[in-house]
Amino acid sequence: MIYNLLRPLLFSLDPELVHLCSLKVLSQPFFGYLSRALFSPLMEVKGLEKELWGIHFSNPIGLAAGFDKNGIGLQAWESLGFGFVEIGTVTPLPQTGNPKPRLTRLPQSEALWNSLGFPSEGAEKVSQRLRKFLMTKGKPRIAIGINIGKNRLTPLEEAAEDYKKCFSYFKDLADFFVVNVSSPNTVGLRSLQEKKRLELILEALNSINMVPKSPILVKIAPDIELRTIADILSVLIEKEAGGVVVANTMLAKGPWGHMGGISGRPLSKISTELIRFVKKESLGRLPVIGVGGIFNTADAVEKIEAGADLLEVFTGFVYNGPSFPKRLCQGLVEYYRAKRLG
Numbered sequence: 001m002i003y004n005l006l007r008p009l010l011f012s013l014d015p016e017l018v019h020l021c022s023l024k025v026l027s028q029p030f031f032g033y034l035s036r037a038l039f040s041p042l043m044e045v046k047g048l049e050k051e052l053w054g055i056h057f058s059n060p061i062g063l064a065a066g067f068d069k070n071g072i073g074l075q076a077w078e079s080l081g082f083g084f085v086e087i088g089t090v091t092p093l094p095q096t097g098n099p100k101p102r103l104t105r106l107p108q109s110e111a112l113w114n115s116l117g118f119p120s121e122g123a124e125k126v127s128q129r130l131r132k133f134l135m136t137k138g139k140p141r142i143a144i145g146i147n148i149g150k151n152r153l154t155p156l157e158e159a160a161e162d163y164k165k166c167f168s169y170f171k172d173l174a175d176f177f178v179v180n181v182s183s184p185n186t187v188g189l190r191s192l193q194e195k196k197r198l199e200l201i202l203e204a205l206n207s208i209n210m211v212p213k214s215p216i217l218v219k220i221a222p223d224i225e226l227r228t229i230a231d232i233l234s235v236l237i238e239k240e241a242g243g244v245v246v247a248n249t250m251l252a253k254g255p256w257g258h259m260g261g262i263s264g265r266p267l268s269k270i271s272t273e274l275i276r277f278v279k280k281e282s283l284g285r286l287p288v289i290g291v292g293g294i295f296n297t298a299d300a301v302e303k304i305e306a307g308a309d310l311l312e313v314f315t316g317f318v319y320n321g322p323s324f325p326k327r328l329c330q331g332l333v334e335y336y337r338a339k340r341l342g
Contacts, residue, residue, distance in 0.1 A: 087126070110264050198218070250263075280307075288308050
């Protein structure tokens with residue numbers, strides 16, 4: 001109710017400014033106590049526990065990459081009801097991303113459009129922040145994933161070394177990793193989904209992914225040919241990857257005339273069909289994190305029934321507010337209860 005009252009004001013302001021200010025608030029020590037007070041009726045959601053890659057997830061709802069690029073709000077995500085969080089995309093070296101303006105809301109479509117281009121504080125600083133958090137606060141009950149990418153100025157021929165370097169900073173800090181080769185906002189990046197280039201990246205990562213091995217997933221684009229996705233899946237199975245994140249933002253022209261990526265409701269059916277394709281094509285051998293257009297329990301259930309093992313939200317979180325992950329969890333509890341009763 002509070003968020004519904006505040007949303008018109010927030011949506012009247014610059015979206016990137018609101019996002020940065022929100023992360024600043026989330027990073028404050030008082031926020032954990034405040035969120036527990038505000039959402040106490042939603043705190044205890046039981047019956048959604050899951051084990052995947054030997055990792056315990058208290059529930060299947062995660063925060064998608066792109067929201068907390070630098071691990072600033074880590075202390076808040078558990079208190080808001082997430083079962084895991086994907087930090088990033090983190091690049092090896094700091095970079096500012098693409099020129100502004102680069103983010104806008106599309107309320108009539110329940111969508112966001114961005115051309116951010118991996119703004120990142122860099123792997124060293126983000127890993128130091130995460131290490132300090134773990135040392136002072138201890139291991140959170142939620143799983144931590146790190147989404148890794150290449151720097152904008154790194155030639156495509158040297159991309160594997162960027163992913164390898166980024167991975168090395170977080171090897172002993174993260175529960176799992178996601179390789180971002182599908183963002184539309186870094187020139188040439190999506191060509192890294194090509195079979196030979198993806199093989200090089202995974203081989204480079206496997207060369208330093210020692211026991212205990214971290215699950216390494218790959219995030220794919222929603223608007224590439226199915227035969228390309230089939231090639232990607234064959235590489236992932238051959239290189240013993242941890243799974244697939246389906247899917248990234250969809251290539252679209254923004255209000256300022258240049259290309260970027262669109263997320264939210266326009267992606268909902270597309271990502272669900274891709275989840276179904278990935279599960280069938282891989283014969284169920286690759287776990288799937290489903291993301292794209294989840295705004296309510298029905299959307300979440302649709303992706304689970306298509307084959308998603310875990311779910312992530314981003315745009316739905318922006319539109320529905322901080323109680324959204326816990327409300328989704330409550331809805332899933334009711335879904336599974338009804339399913340058991342037949």
